[in-house]
Amino acid sequence: MTELQAKHWLLPDNKVLRQLESSLKTRFSMQKKPGNKLKYQLQDDYDWHLWHAGYRLFKTAQCEFRLESPKGSICEIAGENARFWWDFPDGEFKNILKRCIKLRALGEICRFEITESTIDLLDTERKTVARIKTTTFFTEDAETPGQQFLSLIPLRGYQNAFNKALELCQAQLNDDAPEPSLDKLLKILGIKLKEKPTNKYGITPSEPCEQAVLQMCKSMFSQACKNEAGVILDTDTEFLHQYRVAIRKARSLINLMKKAFSETTHSQLKTELAALASPTNPLRDLDVFLLDKSYYQSLLPENYAPGLETLFDHIAKERQVAYKRVVTLFKSRAYRQKCKTLEVLFSSAPSFETESSHKPVLTMAKKRTYNRYRKICVLGNEINDETPDADVHELRIECKKLRYLIEFFSELFPEKRISTLAKSLKTLQTILGNFNDYSVQKEFLAAHLAKEKDAEVIAAINGLIAVLHQKQLQERARVCKAFAEFSNTSIATEFEQLFAQ
């Protein structure tokens, strides 16, 4: 059986609707159900992750959240201030949020109002055989004219009635319109879709190296600055994280391509960027610790819970202090001036002071990547289960540099092959990263130990350090195998084919 499709029209005014009603009256009994004006908020995170994953999240004035996707909609009730995935009750709704927005907070994209009223078309038994629905969109400021759609909705098994009604509608109304959709409404409201972030910088293979690197740095730096407002508002911890990631990327790029710059320029850029990011270190460290609260709670037995709770209270207070410092910094004149200087540096024309600065960026990118890969092979092959931790850390740092090189210049290479390489590298990096995270967590806790006097808190800290140490040993035992997998011949051939010259 072919399914009947609803038909939609743009409704010019209510006069047309009244005319249509009187002509429908000749064939059907009608039952009108006027609708209420409902207020909606479209919500998403800063990056529109839900939107890009095909979901639309609506919040009503009664704190009802409705998540719509082509597969259907899920409703959930949550508090007025629900912003993170963990603020919602367990279930599919929460799972989808967790998967899509991760640590991001939900926020309002726009507000609008909808009135939906229906007219049931009835047969002689007073059974509904088709429905007319009018959907009116209003923007919040009443002066903007609302747009009105009329839809004729079929009911399964009542094809003839639908066809009769369709005839009458078509006689009164102009051409069909597409289904009233949110995308259209956003256009009316003047809201621009946020594009999916890409890791493309618009560089070309033959471009001089210095020019390309400056262009990339400029884009990374402006990406960083876009996060400042979110950091100041303290919307979620991702703003600071993304800010730091973007600055770290720019710094790495400059270091990895330092031959494109004179020594003075290189050291100036390097220092300026480092000076920008380092005051935010304490806040980030505290954020990371607080985000892992439930994980830490799971590591210790029940009787440590009160001590751990106190520790988290102390850290949360410390975090507020660190946060205020960052806000003061971001709002300061000195900071703004530093940013301005960097902007100018990245926007200025290349000075071509070194030999490499003229070389095509593709040549340089290949050379750097391949050298880095070979260095990693040498380092990795020397690592066995007894090698000191410092060497493992060095391997991790080199891998991170290689990953950056692959990602930064990915648009110059075949996309699929690059993403396969990046994936195999990522597997190794995860293990090295975990190994390092345990070190960092241990150090963070050890540094905090000096500030604590409460015996329960000290016990909790020591307990955590012991567990983390064990976990680190377990991770360390996985390093050699992971490296062996990464250094296999097929990956080696791929690196050679893509990057050797």
Next chain:
Amino acid sequence: MRVISCYSMKGGVGKTATAVNIAYWAAKSGIKTLLIDLDPQGASSFYFRVKPTKKNWGSKFFKAYKELVQHVKASDYENLDIIPAHLSFRNFDTMLGDYNKRTARLRKILKGMSKEYKLVVLDCPPTIGYLSESVFTASDLIFVPVIPTTLSERTYEQLNQFFKKFNYKRNRLVPFFSMVQMQKVLHKRTMETMRSRYNNFMDTIIPFSIDIENMGEHRAPVDTYARSRPANKAYFSLWKEMIPLIKKS
């Protein structure tokens, strides 16, 4: 997809009223539901104002899912569709007599519905025969309304014996008291005896109610015209009690 049925060998015990109101509440809680009216008298179709197609199609009912799906009609309520009864359904027993593996036939045909529906509710005629045996095989749970009178008690006992004799799973039978008049001593006493004899009776009791009788007049589920009345609350609580049972089945 789960298949539940409302069944009783005895007529006039509230089968159709249960099927209609349960299907309504299931749909209202967001479950895509299909109500199949197997009773040639077509009472549940009547309550939803759905008329059957004119042509005589009962002989095609058990042929294929594709045949069946053509007769699906939307109710006035979201998530609820109906296959209305047809007078030609009265020949089901004779028809099934000619088929091989007749008892598994309904189950097989309904399988196709799982693409669209999460719940199928079967409203059965008050008979025992090939059709009811198909229903027993096809249903994950069989809800049996029982009026607490001596005669009904006897009928329920007969049903249990039938299940035992023909090896149907007796744990699929879920009885509940229907059309109960608490002021009647007989009703009270029968309920007590039956509860002590069968431990699977549902807690919810459907009272004898003018509001349920009025379904014929309103031709709609009780909730739409007697929202705050005890009968409506009883059906809602019956549905609530059914949910975990259906999930577990």
